Amino acid sequence: MAAQLSYEAFLEVMGPQLVGMGLPEKLWRCAFDKLSSENLDASDAFTLVERDDRQRGESKWQVVSCRPIEKESGVWLCDHCWSFRLKEGKRQLKENEKLRARLQSLFGVSSDTAVDDLWRELLPALQHYQVASSSRLDEEAVWYLMDEFGSSFDVEITRVDDEMDQKDEVPEADGLANFRMAPFFHTQRGVAYTLIWPVKDTEHYEPCSRLAVPKSGGPEDLLLDFPCVRVPQYTEASPIPAVLQCSRLFALMFPWRSSAARELVVPWYVRMAAELLQDEKTHMVVDEQQPSAVGSSSSIASVFDFPPHRSAQIECDRRELRRRVDLIDRTQVSETLKKSPLRVFTDLPILQETLSRDDFTFTDDILQADVLYVSYVLNDGRDKPTDEKGSEWSSSIRFNSHQLVNQLVGEGHMTTKDGLAKMTRRFAWLPDAYDLSTELPQMIGAYHRRHQSAQGPSAPPESPHQGRHSDYWIVKPRNLARSIDTHITNDIDEIVRLSSTFPKVCQRYIDRPACIDGKKFDLRFYVAVKCFPSIASGKAIEMGWAGRWPHTHTRVLHVVGGVQVAVYERFAARMANEPFRMDDFDSFPVHFTVMNYQDEQTRSKNVVMTCTHFKTQLANEHGHHDDAAVAAFWKAIIDKVHLMVRELFQTFVQQMTLKENSSSGESVLTNPTSFAVYGLDVMLEHTEGNLEPRLLEVTFFPDTARLVKEDRGFWDTVFGWVFREERGGAMVEVTM
Template identity: 25%
Template sequence: MKLKRFNILCITESQTHEENTLINHETDRIVFLVDHAWTYRVDHARRQLEQIPGLLPRMAALMGLDFHGEAPDPDTVELVMEHMWKYNQTYHLAQGSAEEKIPVWYIIDEFGSQVQHSDQPSCAMAPLFYVQGQLAYSVLWPLRDLQEGDEVTRDYAYGETDPLVRKCRLLPWIPAQLDGVRSVTSEPPDLYYETISQENKEHLPVEIQPLTVPEDKILKVYSEMSQVTNNLTHPRFQLTEEKQEADILWCYNHIKDYRKLSEERPHVMLNQFPCESLVTVKDCLAAVARRVRGGPSPDWLPETFNLQTELPEFIKQYQLRQERGEDNHWICKPWNLARGLDTHITNSLDCIIRQRESTPKVVCKYLEDPVLFSREEVGMVKFDIRYMLMLRSVQPLRLYAYNVFWLRFANRPFSLDHFDDYQKHFTVMNYTEGVELKQIHYDEFIPMFEKQYPQYPWKEIEALLFKAFRELFEAASSRPAPYGICPYPGSRAIYAVDLMLKWSERVMQPQILEVNFSPDCARACLYHPSFYNHMFQTLFLDQPEQCPVKQIV
């Protein structure tokens, strides 16, 4: 589809420039305001196109698509949602809750949308948000002198200096084949981990002696987390509001200065490890997991690409799969958000490439053939499983799993369509208003699962899960910090691992989706009031034999 040109047409006021110069970019200080025709979040796009009067015909006309009749028809909605990634631009708020900071996308008005790309642009354009009025519009300004009839252009990949990445970012408008690019990825170089450590501003601890806890000692616990303070009742632990007198700090936020803590209070135990972001942040998780097989991703992790650093490799893989006629649905996830926030499923290469402009994301192969669970009142739905892992130490590696695990279910039958239907493709329902939260306890789930899949005893499935957990943490602890989790003697941690099962020929293959730091344990405390007692006994008293846990390593 060829876009119309947007040219300088006329002089609107007298000028004193040199002959034929309409705008002098150095002296005129001229800017143009461009309206935003449509602002939305991706998961609301379909509903808005269907329900907002006049929006669909306007977007269809702006994109040069045929539209007949007055009522929104599904085919036109699909076409607009396919083509909108050639017109979309994005911004997000720097302050607010995680939900408020989710990127919004917008399409500028009919005039602004005709401003075409150029590697030598005549103008630049950027969004401007007026907070007091809650209004957003774009500002366009000249980069060089303009004469009457000059075309107004902008750089669609502004700021990108790497020629290959620039070529990739321009693919939605300028198709190209990536000759010479490999589709496989390997573990990033050491500089990748060093940069992450610097960006996290994490100061590694000094070496301290291993800690020993006398058997008769009452340990004082400081925590600002109500789930801990309301549920920790074991007699060996005493809550305190004085941080300085605590033997255990159970914090919600990440500790940054381990050096100071290790120097001033080496006896204090913590609920986190230095450099644990190597497993709790999605791009790092994918990078570390490649150690398991010395290159490609292990079988228990969906194929994953970092859109910031591996965009060419992803595009090459996408193009190869397209040539082979293989499924090409992918899921884009922010590096460090949970609960499905700003997460999108698509088979549109344009959409995935443009996601790179919002917030840092990974793109993972969407599980097109997941193991499903039969809900009598609904049908065959997606489900995921959450295990609580307890990391007691890194050297030696001691890892436990809580015997109780948690299930989450989609509310609508699974199919490879309508990927913006949250209740079909996502399972986290406890943060969404007005939707059903299906609750099945683990001890009820196991016989139900084995009845539906009699050839797959749960003990065998769980053994595969534990093998994946072991391989992940062995890889993550195989190198010194900042290239691996730091073996600080005072550190302990619990992580929530979310996973699914997929069919690999006739085998159920675990797929680790993410590892969560400081997970929400509300359901755990509600149905298992001794949950935190068990966590603390295992991690701080070394009494796993008295708790419902299994040692993985």
């Protein structure tokens, strides 16, 4: 058994948890003493009484004080009766009869209650934490349910009342929780508890309560001082109340709302969802008079300004782009491109193994390299990045301003799922998606709008996706891969609860995917991008297309240091292990396609097809058998994918526009040392008799192992197009 920690050692190791949860410093010694002895002495101050009227998510018991308790007078420990990863929760409920019986008794539901119904009953009572070390954060939250004592506290939320006059003053806070709770992980024992302490004086036999949503420390905490938010019936003349419009905390309380309260709040959220879509559309203008920039007769959307909720980060990226551009000697970049061989520095083994061209060689010295293709963050410029203490960031490596680097300034607007959703939600090829960190109220509104449409004949008119869909959504972290911490659900309460963990995006689940052998699949397309000046002239490339400014006359947009984009003709097809069905949503082999990170047994069951074989079989399954029919079938799909790629990168380039005072209009100043290879993950969806591509995500530094097994010339071809202006062949250029 490990030796008992001293108080000083305890604070050094676990003190940051006490600070983070907001436990008053005068209670730290009390917490240490009780944790050291595992003293569960709550019965000295509290007792349980049976509730007369139990609401959803409430225990059948209620905690009341059995003596007066002064504010910040002590700390009590609460044990956890159940800890689990979310994907395992329902399975454990099904398989563990003793656990199921205990929870049925605790929440006062009958023993024949279905597992799914019991799960929905438990959702408001579940809490979570994430374990972090000095080097990494656990990628999935641990969910838990407190024991009979902790689960029986009342839950305080900001109330909703439609009968109060909106002009009345907000009343003084008089109904907030009298206790605070926070999870605590004892790192020496590997055991989690909940710490409970009083934040208000509590009388004898007074009900004890906690906040539904713990305070975050941000400005939205002010909303918790308002025990009532007035929600008048919506009229065209009345604006949405700012307290609803701005409050994520208010939206986080949705799972605890009664049916009557939901009827008052939901219409506002539906309105907010519609206004979000309209806000995006007002920043998308289409020039109906001018021909498309890419040689097509169809018009193309041109984005020249962005909604306020996105403009701050975009402007920051624009300034960073300006800083980098000012440091670069374009003539020196052109001279670098003329070198042979070009020296390449990379941490990608498969690139080192398969790049066989004589005009490239590898080096281990990052500062001597001409080309950097790396998986980590790079910093250019004259100064090395430092933290507050003046130490260099270990995750950011300095490089020279003339080196050619596989990173585009602002690419996070594409490679993070929340950035992609906000940048491209106007396009039909992106399934409806919402950032749960900033758009939770709108997500609740979109859910209810789609839920109504799922019961009716067609999709809502605000959506670019026509046809009847189910109301299932997929919730995934904004910046994690391999389907980690990803969940599929049609329960809005579960979506809201998931939003309080790692920052997440909620996206419409594709419920009618194209399948092969009955199994779901996705396609990984590889897209190369370069921003180099012309090698022949050493000057910036100039391209142009017409774009209409909102409320002003038409101007010509000049692209200086033009962005060039090409799609590799072969893709990697990834298939699920089991036939697709719209149930058992926790089954990874049914609903997910990336199996190469799973256990050996799962990987051994995965079918791997070459691109050629996959194309032939999918066309055959859709009734196309001769070579000409197969080619026509795929041409229609690939043309749509190329249009999607063009619209994606045009939108990204326009978003990174740097405003110049020039009579000729705007200038898009791209970093002339930047290139990149992205993986675009695409699914095909059955829509009105057609197969339509849907973009799932854009991946930085994509895994190419599966494609290289089929085509070992991949990196030779990509590097030839990027650095040697080799056109044609397997690189299909998308004109910008």
